[in-house]
Structures are given as C-alpha cells and as structure tokens.
Amino acid sequence: MTEQIREWGAADAARHIRVPGPQDNKYSHGVLGVVTGSEKYPGAAVLGVEAAHRTGIGMVRFLGEKAPAGLALARRPETVTVSGAVDAWIVGSGMESTPGLNPELPALAHAALGLQPVVVDAGGLGFLGHVSAPAIITPHEGELERLVPRNGSTREEWVASAADQLGVVVVLKGHETLVATPEEATGGRFLVKVTSPTAWLATAGTGDVLAGIIAAVVATHSVKRVPSLHELAELAATGVFLHGKAAELAGEDGPFPALDVAESVGRAVAWVLSEGKH
Numbered sequence: 227m228t229e230q231i232r233e234w235g236a237a238d239a240a241r242h243i244r245v246p247g248p249q250d251n252k253y254s255h256g257v258l259g260v261v262t263g264s265e266k267y268p269g270a271a272v273l274g275v276e277a278a279h280r281t282g283i284g285m286v287r288f289l290g291e292k293a294p295a296g297l298a299l300a301r302r303p304e305t306v307t308v309s310g311a312v313d314a315w316i317v318g319s320g321m322e323s324t325p326g327l328n329p330e331l332p333a334l335a336h337a338a339l340g341l342q343p344v345v346v347d348a349g350g351l352g353f354l355g356h357v358s359a360p361a362i363i364t365p366h367e368g369e370l371e372r373l374v375p376r377n378g379s380t381r382e383e384w385v386a387s388a389a390d391q392l393g394v395v396v397v398l399k400g401h402e403t404l405v406a407t408p409e410e411a412t413g414g415r416f417l418v419k420v421t422s423p424t425a426w427l428a429t430a431g432t433g434d435v436l437a438g439i440i441a442a443v444v445a446t447h448s449v450k451r452v453p454s455l456h457e458l459a460e461l462a463a464t465g466v467f468l469h470g471k472a473a474e475l476a477g478e479d480g481p482f483p484a485l486d487v488a489e490s491v492g493r494a495v496a497w498v499l500s501e502g503k504h
C-alpha cells in the first residue's frame with residue numbers, strides 16, 4: 227500500500243453534519259443509546275455523554291450502570307435514562323473488557339445484536355465477537371494489537387487488514403488517526419487519515435470524548451435507515467475531524483483536559499459549518 231492516503235478535511239466534514247430543519251423534532255434528529263462507564267471508570271461515561279450532547283443530536287439515552295448514570299445525569303440533566311427507540315449506539319468506554327455481554331445490561335445485547343449501527347470503544351472491544359450490528363471500532367494501538375497483531379506491517383496496512391478480518395469500520399487512533407472499511411467486492415476500500423492539530427490531545431479521557439462525538443454523528447444519520455459501512459466510515463472520519471477541531475479550540479489558552487474538548491464540540495461544529503463550506 228504505497229499510494230498517498232487522503233486527508234479528511236473541513237469540507238468533507240461539513241458535508242456529513244446533519245443540520246436540523248424546521249420539520250425536525252428530538253426523535254427525527256437522532257437518538258443515541260449509550261452503554262458506557264462502570265463503578266471503576268464512571269468518568270468515561272460522563273465524557274462521552276457530554277460530547278454527544280454537544281455534537282448536536284435529538285436525544286441521548288443513557289442505559290448503562292447506575293453509578294455512571296448518576297454522574298452523567300448530574301452533569302447533563304438533558305440525558306434520558308429510560309429505554310425506548312434508539313437510532314445508533316455507543317458501548318464500551320470505561321467498561322471492563324470481558325469476553326461476553328453483561329446480562330445485567332439488557333441494552334448492551336440490543337446494541338450488539340440489533341440492526342442499528344454501534345460504536346464499540348475500549349472495554350467493548352473484548353466482546354466484539356458477539357457484535358453482529360454494523361460496527362465502528364475505535365482502538366488505540368495497544369487495543370488493536372490485542373485484536374489483530376501488527377506483525378511489522380505499516381499502520382495503513384494494519385488498519386486495512388484489521389477492517390477486513392473483523393468486518394467492521396476501524397478507527398485507529400493516534401496523532402494521525404486512520405479510518406478504514408473492509409475491502410468490498412464492488413466498492414473497493416475507503417481509507418482516509420485525519421491529522422490532529424495538537425498533540426496536547428494525548429491525555430486520559432479524550433478517546434472517550436471521541437467515541438461520543440462519532441456515535442452522535444452516526445445517530446443523526448441513522449433515523450429510519452442504516453448507513454452502509456462506507457458511509458459509517460465517512461461519518462467516523464467526520465467525528466475525528468470535529469474532535470481535533472474541538473481540541474484546537476479548547477487549547478487556545480494552553481493545555482486542556484478531556485472535558486474541555488467535549489465542551490468545545492459545539493463550537494467545532496459551528497466552525498466546520500461556516501469554514502468548511504468555503
């Protein structure tokens with residue numbers, strides 16, 4: 227794989243942000259189901275929920291464990307904690323990495339086995355073998371190594387081969403984040419990179435924020451339809467771009483923690499919609 231990989235930029239992102247119109251309501255603009263966090267890592271749930279709300283979505287339903295639910299609600303009372311219709315899911319941030327689905331979390335099985343798209347992050351990668359829904363996974367290099375060993379390949383070859391072997395969209399995080407689909411018989415392979423505007427982003431919790439942004443973008447495009455893997459990859463790359471822009475805005479006055487990135491996502495969306503159209 228020697229050809230130059232395309233950079234996914236502001237104009238690409240602008241084309242994939244769904245702006246609500248006068249006819250929209252909280253259901254028609256996407257409902258995101260969230261199963262994240264645990265007693266051990268409740269903060270991961272707060273970060274993803276904050277990021278999802280700030281991305282611009284009709285509703286965020288938190289259906290994970292009690293401890294993170296309480297914190298997510300305290301931070302964002304807009305969050306709904308009652309089961310109901312869901313257009314896309316996010317699972318795994320801040321959860322234990324287990325090989326099976328937790329039977330005490332029925333929403334987890336709905337997310338993993340349903341028809342709607344699911345973003346599988348962090349601890350969720352442990353039960354990826356049970357996920358039959360169309361999926362986007364968001365590993366860092368340590369996590370991808372556990373799923374598909376790199377074996378001396380380039381990062382580009384590695385992400386492409388992981389997408390083929392796992393049959394999912396792979397978002398391989400890092401300073402340069404790569405997004406790949408499996409090679410399709412007819413449509414070829416989608417493979418792009420998104421270069422982070424700032425290395426200050428390399429702090430605990432920014433991956434939880436990224437997963438929340440990507441899942442929210444996906445949910446707004448998954449109302450009464452299921453995007454193809456190719457489209458899911460475009461939406462994931464758009465989420466990565468928004469994450470980088472939010473970090474750049476959060477870092478205007480110096481270093482910043484992950485929650486500040488989540489808080490800046492609304493401004494990143496506004497920036498992309500105004501600057502990305504030019």
Ligand SMILES: NC(=O)C1=CN([C@@H]2O[C@H](COP(=O)(O)OP(=O)(O)OC[C@H]3O[C@@H](n4cnc5c(N)ncnc54)[C@H](O)[C@@H]3O)[C@@H](O)[C@H]2O)[C@@H](O)CC1
Nearest residue numbers: 267268269270319320321348349366367368369430431434
């Ligand atoms: N406030 C919170 O609640 C937070 C919760 N978090 C959660 O903590 C859990 C554990 O995540 P971790 O990633 O720390 O642990 P992991 O155990 O998944 O990975 C860490 C291991 O992978 C190795 N590694 C190799 N390449 C790496 C790379 N590029 N980036 C990071 N590690 C790499 C490290 O050396 C380390 O041994 C996840 O569920 C995550 O969502 C973290 O996001 C931090 C913030």
Ligand SMILES: Nc1ncnc2c1ncn2[C@@H]1O[C@H](COP(=O)(O)OP(=O)(O)O)[C@@H](O)[C@H]1O
Nearest residue numbers: 366399400401422425427428430431432433434
């Ligand atoms: N050197 C770097 N420069 C810019 N961004 C980085 C760098 N290293 C990591 N990142 C980004 O920071 C985030 C870290 O995510 P992750 O490793 O999952 O951390 P956590 O689990 O603590 O949230 C990812 O979005 C990744 O792309």
